[in-house]
Amino acid sequence: MTDVTYSYAKRTNGMKASVIREILKVSSRPDVISFAGGLPSPQSFPLKEFERAAQDALRIDGTRALQYAVTEGHAGLKKYLCGWLSKQGIEAPPEQMLFTNGSQQALDLLGKIFINPGDKILMEDPTYLGAIQSFNAYQANYITVKMDEDGMLPEELEKRLKANRFRFAYVVPTFHNPAGSTMSLERRKAFLRLAKKYRLLIIEDDPYSFLRFKGTPIPSLYSLAKGKGVVYLSTFSKLLSPGIRLGYALAEKDIIKHLIYAKQAADLQANTLIQYAVYHYCQRGYLEKHVPAIIKDYKHRAGVMLDAIKEYFPPEVHCVEPQGGMFVWCIMPRKVKASDVFQKAIRKNVAFVEGSVFFANGGGENTMRLNFTSSSDRDIERGIKILGQVISSFL
């Protein structure tokens, strides 16, 4: 009798544990000040309101809230959400919306329906790690475009478009994770012109734009393109709770149709109870009331971190001042390795994410991402002071 042997598919070679999720385990020790996660402030979670909403779902909708439901999603919630988005300048009819388990699942399903092994994907450099992980599972190749604080560099972008045929571009135009930057209106328009010229499909990942605490809103790529050739992704993770895993995609009907096929095969449908509860949460007006409170909170925390950085970081470190979102991106002098800084900082109980993990094709060894939404004022100040000392020790 021999033991059963099994072998994995080729695509699993591209899979590994998320660096960030592994860091989260280290940094979840209570004595660690962690700037590592992308955790929304727990103080921002509407516990009582969501309890009421869940109660509504189970009392008003009854057994429907616990039953299987159509993959297309809760019609009332889609209608509400489309109305809410419309107020933010994003116009889409409910039939062009699909609920997903956070935006992360939308990335996975888009990878599934679009990417053949070896296909080229245009990516910002750096970019969201979760997107790299999703697309890796479909054996994508990445061609990257460098960014400044206004987004991708236009000349490099066009050079890449001329030289390559892309399956799609993946971008985070507003309050970029990790780079903290926001693509300017001019760059957005230029990007869309190039996309038309080169027939490039764009995936716009937009989890943060509703969390602007400074500056003037800039229209989404989706709005500017009137929905043509742009798939728009967003989520309730940062406006309500990430633990409820409710995101959504807006796209042309044919793409939504294929996403529905893929979603059915992947897990049938989004969570019924959660959809009903979020519907009642919205109907009660809680969402409209809640978002300004989060913005106020995040504005405060970002201010505390930026002030501490000014006081404690050596002037050689350049940090991008965010106008919203959850992160400060720091670029250290080339000779300083973030991995060295991390090793020394974690011994002093301060954690962050090394920026290099966000570069699809390597690089960024001297960068780091700091999250300001899940630490207290005091911890932000203490942590930044320690980090400043550690960085200085390498200069």
Next chain:
Amino acid sequence: MTDVTYSYAKRTNGMKASVIREILKVSSRPDVISFAGGLPSPQSFPLKEFERAAQDALRIDGTRALQYAVTEGHAGLKKYLCGWLSKQGIEAPPEQMLFTNGSQQALDLLGKIFINPGDKILMEDPTYLGAIQSFNAYQANYITVKMDEDGMLPEELEKRLKANRFRFAYVVPTFHNPAGSTMSLERRKAFLRLAKKYRLLIIEDDPYSFLRFKGTPIPSLYSLAKGKGVVYLSTFSKLLSPGIRLGYALAEKDIIKHLIYAKQAADLQANTLIQYAVYHYCQRGYLEKHVPAIIKDYKHRAGVMLDAIKEYFPPEVHCVEPQGGMFVWCIMPRKVKASDVFQKAIRKNVAFVEGSVFFANGGGENTMRLNFTSSSDRDIERGIKILGQVISSFL
């Protein structure tokens, strides 16, 4: 200016809308008696108890119940569930368990980590449609083994194993969906012997075995193999609610590790709030109390359907009497096409699923699957009477 064009990946050729989910839309009209779905009885949903459990989660666990959480899953719930499974004869430590969005997502993730395009998968004939859909997305090929009421025919099974190299076998040994059959203990042991001989990995999908209303329990393949070379899938969908989308996989550690990578890339983690709520639901003893009530309900409904079949179906139709689960499988004389029966029946407001959709490589045109868990006694009787008349009209 030209419009953006996009093309889908090759694997999307294998994707289409789930026939069953499309039928569900037709048959969800209130005037239709539907035996089509796989919907658990809504009367079995513990509305008040789950409201209490969700309240516990939000009051006792507070913001943790709404935050991101580790992909590995809620430690307390895993511990409870492993204890509960142990009482059912299924032994696994919590680190060999992963939560998924229903069993459906486990099928998707297993397809993702194991299947290269063109790989052969051994399937029962017929088999669960959702598995075909999941594996189609990874461009699997199916080699099928015919079944009788004791499971796969042993001679055909060994012939297939001799002639092919399989990535894995996918089976539903207990209260088969759609075939209603249960693999006998003897066949299970023989199957495991062959699996060892041919080094075959087995995926055992077991959503129904806890819903036995007749006969003696038979150990799972997973138990008989002591977890070696068998991945075991089950779910809360049929014991609590399918709308909460909580299933789980048990597997050897290395497979769990790869499933975790895939889950992180697919949607980061299972729903935090739901995991906490189900934990409290279980802690309060509700699960232990609730399962016998469902079994009693399903035993009754199955009896009503089988009695009606005896009275109203022509004797030429052979129906498999289930000992548990949710379905009666009917085999009509070869000359009767279930598609013709469906067309005529739906005009009389009775729906079911044509059996042919469950055959991975075609066939079964004279078969149909009847669900007995989501219709009232009166509707079961009326619907079966109408179906009997329709079938008779084709004889």
